[in-house]
Each structure stands twice: as C-alpha cells, then as structure tokens.
Amino acid sequence: MALFGLFSGKKKTSAAAAKERLQILISHERQNRNGPDFLPDLQRDILAVVKKYVAVRDDHVSIRLDRAGDASVLELNVTLPEN
Template identity: 60%
Template sequence: MSFMDFFRAQKKPTTASLAKERLQIIVAHERGQRTQPDYLPQLHRDILEVIRKYVPISEDQVHVELDSQGTCSVLELNITLPER
C-alpha cells in the first residue's frame, strides 16, 4: 500500500449524508432547549373550544403553562371569564 492509496481509499461522505447528520444535530439541540411539550398548543386550543361552548371568550383570555420541577410537573390554567 503506497502513501497515495491511503488518501484514495477514503470515501468522501455524500452531501445527503452530511445534511442528514447536521439535521439530526440541529433537531437534537432544539429538543434539548424546548421548555414545553409538543401537546401544549393543542391542549390550549382544545380547552378554548370547550370553554367557548358555554362562555364567549377570546384566545388571549386563556393561558396554559407547564411548570416542571424535577419529576413533578404542574399544569397551570388561568382563564379570565367575562362578568355577567
């Protein structure tokens, strides 16, 4: 094996595989920085729909937050209802 064969034997990674690796790194990084679960926006919409069946309210009158402390998670729901 000559010195030049060492460099020829190495295959360059394809553009697709490099892009895939980079995307996996970005996705893993984004998941690590997320503070709220994926279902929280849908939960907010569902709660809003149920409340609207009984009381006319706008979207900004419902606030849903998830607070995690160790192994315990607390779902906080604040609803500003209109006065009668």
C-alpha cells in the first residue's frame, strides 16, 4: 500500500508516545491524475467531524498533503487535550 511506504521512515519518540493523539491518514489513488482532487475539502470536513467528539485546538493540528505518482496522501495529526 502506497500509504505506508511514504511514512515508513518516521519513528515515534517515547516522550511523544505519552500524549493522547489522533492520526488520520487518507490516501487517494487515482487512475487519472487530472481528475478532481477532493482531499483538501475532505480534510476540512473530517476535522469538523472529529471536533464533534473531542475538543481540538486548531494549533494542535498538523496537516500534510503529499503527492506521489497517482496517489495523494493527506495526513492529519491531532494532539488531544489531557483530561
């Protein structure tokens, strides 16, 4: 799966592991590269949905969009507030 190869170099530090976090990865593999790319809009909507369930501060969200060949990968990392 293309999704995994892109991020396989990442490691989680033990300090970071102690935090409560939510990570959302969306991979869209297209047959036609010139077709519509709805990932940026989808990202906005998904973040709105996540906020129904947990209090998310906008400055605790990091978003990355990568394109590789016919695949677009959107990564949202959210650090959740401690209770």
